[in-house]
Amino acid sequence: MPTDIYNVMSYNGSGSTQRTSGSIAAGTNTLTVTNVIDFKVNQGIAIYGAGPGGSVLLEAVKSINTTTKVITLYGNALTNVTNAIVEHDDQTAVELAAAAARNAGGGVVYFPKGTYLTHSINFGVYDNVTFRGSSAHASILQSNIGTTMLRIRGSNIVIENLTLQSTRDVADDPETKDTDESTNILLSFEGNNSNIKIRNNIFTGKTNTTTGLPAATGIEINSKLNSNIEIVGNVFDNLGYGFLVNDQANDLHDVLITNNKFINISGDAIELNHPIQIPGYDRKPEDAGYNYVISNNIITADLGKGTTAGFGIGVAGATRVCIMGNQISNFRRQGIHLEDYCRYITITGNVVTGTNAAPDPADAIHSGIYSIDSDYVTISNNEVTSCSNYGIHLDYSDGTQTQSSVISNNIVKGCKTGGISYGANVQSDVIISNNIVESNTGSGIVLLGDGRNVKVIDNICRRNSEYGLKLVNARFGLDIRGNSFYDNTAGDINHGGNLHAVPVKRAINVFESAVSATIDPATTKRIVNKVNGMYLGICAEGLLFITAREMGSVSNMDNRMYKLSWNGTSLAITELKSRQVGNLMIQAPTVNNSYLQINAVSGSSSGKIIWFEMQFEGMIMHM
Structure with a gap:
């Protein structure tokens, strides 16, 4: 250039x-x-x-x-x-410098330290032209005209090291009559643009004294034939929308949004709006924008009111979107929101922290990661905490749900309605695996509707205020195995009284107890306080392995394997093998209200902590 x-x-x-x-x-x-x-x-x-x-x-x-x-x-x-x-008024000076660069086939329009006020028309930035300030905090381009400040009208364009600032406010600016931030845009794209770099800038607006909300949008793309765009290292502060892709840009592709900071946002910090089948549109999924990477951004979207917007990252209809490594907090509605036929979405490595306060409006869904109508979604390795509803929430309604998706290796903690919720009413093909779901006010994992082929595998659900796993309505092709459900207030699994039986193939639990002062007459050892190991349902058949070990000791432990059969009223249990070291001894398990109860005695003093590990391989029928 x-x-x-x-x-x-x-x-x-x-x-x-x-x-x-x-x-x-x-x-x-x-x-x-x-x-x-x-x-x-x-x-x-x-x-x-x-x-x-x-x-x-x-x-x-x-x-x-x-x-x-x-x-x-x-x-x-x-x-x-x-x-x-x-x-x-520096309007003419900027126009003359930009025209000179354009007429020369390109160049750098340079803004030394200062604030450049403009009161009239907006600026076009053309092929091979760079708008550059000395630094974003020192070089300020300011406008109060209530329309777009900069318009991208070409390719190979760079906007860097500038503050783009709107001072428009209907209450004190006689030139403006409109309170809608959608007409007050700091930077927009005219169409047919490529290889655009927008980096290290500050985009900021003024709070409208009539509405009490920000009165500008940072960047909007609402035109066709745009591609290869980088939004890097910018600050978006006190805006309605930070980065907005709107419905006319449905062919936009190859966009990188990384290392930006979004604060004091009343709408959505990042919104990819490619409507497919919402009212007024009849497109196909392949008509939407594609190839987005949204990474390593810091995002809050806590301003505003009402039923629309309030997302950290919103995606409607887009395809092949990677959302990774973002810090999203204090969002008014959802941290990450997917809808309207999104496909091939990867959400990984994000930290999503809600406010754990009542959303606005009161009936709004305040979940960390939310999807209502998407396919081929991978949600993995995220940390989601303190949401007023679910941490990860795959919702459904008639004809809309999330299918062919994976929820794995996430940590979900401290959410009010529950940890992970998946709802569906047709074929699902969903895997929920290897998640740690703990200390949520509701249940750890909740399955809703009549979805089919859902696998719940190798999750840890502990210390949730309701159940480890809660099932609502009948399900076919449900695969539950390898999970650890323990210390959940209401129990391991709740099936909602449905007539359809639910099989559990494998279970793993760990828990602890303490040596009591009570002596077992048969062994003259102290009884370890009994604990409920796992829920046996109405029928169970398989192999049971139990390890007991005194905390802090490697020489006081017992290992035993049993063959177990439970028909809902009586337990038949046969010991197959044992390996004991020291004075701690596991006794034959019993049943307490359909829970397998672990029994042991110890020669140690009362108060000693005993750790238990229980693994079951077989089949449990829940009803």
């Missing part, structure tokens, strides 16, 4: 926010001011109310008399004003 530099100051830019007040009569070009401040000849000037119909008059300075405090303009005022706001 061309590297010639076109300094905005060389085109009579001011980079100044100094203001004064002045008076001018319609049809004249002499402005009397209270202070000439830092104005220079040929710089742009803005006089509030002196333009047509009382709008802002934009002119250039022809001469300055510092003694009489009179500034002569090149053009005349159109409206009488007295004591009006007078300030710099």
Whole structure:
């Protein structure tokens, strides 16, 4: 790309926010001011109310008399004003520098340290042109006109090291009449653009004093034929939407959004809106944008009200989206939201932390990772905590659900409704495996509806306030094995009283107890307090392996294997092999209210902690 530099100051830019007040009569070009401040000849000037119909008059300075405090303009005022706001306008300086770069086939439009005020039309950025500031905190391009500030109109474009700031507010800006942030966009794409890099900038807006919410959108893409876009290292602060892809950009592809910070967002921090079948659209999944990577961003979306938006990352209809390594917290509705035929979505390595407070509105779903209508979704290796609803929530309704998906290796903790919820009413083909789900107010894992072919394998669900696993409605092709359900307040598994039996193929539990002061007459050893090992349902058949070991000791332990048969009323158990070291001894298990009860005695003093491991290989029928 061309590297010639076109300094905005060389085109009579001011980079100044100094203001004064002045008076001018319609049809004249002499402005009397209270202070000439830092104005220079040929710089742009803005006089509030002196333009047509009382709008802002934009002119250039022809001469300055510092003694009489009179500034002569090149053009005349159109409206009488007295004591009006007078300030710099760098619109023309930026346009001239940008035009020079464009006419040369490209180059760098450079903004030295300063704040560049604009009051009129927006800027187009064309092929091979870079807009560059000295640093994002030092070089500020500011607008209050209530429309798009920068428009991308070409390829091989870079926007870097700038603050793009909107000061628009209907309450104090006479030039604006609209409170909707969708018309106040800091950077947008005109269409047919590629190889665009937007990096190390600050995008920020003003809080609207009428609504109390931010009154600008950071970046919007709502046009066709855009590709190969990088959004890297930016800060999006006090905005309605941070990065918004809207419905007309349904062919957008190859987009990287990484290492950005989104704070004080009232809408969605990142929204990929490619509608497929929502009302008003009749597209196919292949009509949506594709190939997105959203990684290593810091996101909060805690402002705003109402039933729409409030997502950290929202995806509607897009295909092949990778969401990884993001820190998402204090979101008003959902940390990550999927809907409308999303396909091939990978969500991995994110830290999602809710507020654990009541959402707004009260009936809104406040889950960490939420999907209502998606296929081929992988949710893995995430940490999800403190959500008012579920940590991971795959919802369903008539005709919509998430299918052919995997939920694995996640940590879900401290959520109010429950840990992981999956709902479906048709063929599902879903795996829920190797998750740690603990200390949730509801159940650890909840299965809803009449989905089929759901595998719940090798999960650890502990210390949840309801069940380890809760089943609602009948299910076919349900595979439950290798899970550890323990210390859940209401029990291991709840099947909701359905007539359809639920098989459990393998179970693994670990738990602890303590040596009591009570002596067992048969062995003259102290009885270890009995613990419930696992729920046997209405029928169980298989092999049972139990290990007991005194905490802190490798020389006081017992291992035993049994053949177990339970018909719902009586337990038949046969010891197959034992290996005992020391004075700790496992006794034959018994049944207590359909729970397998682990028994042991010890020669150690009362209060000693005993660890138990129990593994069952076979089949348990829950009803």
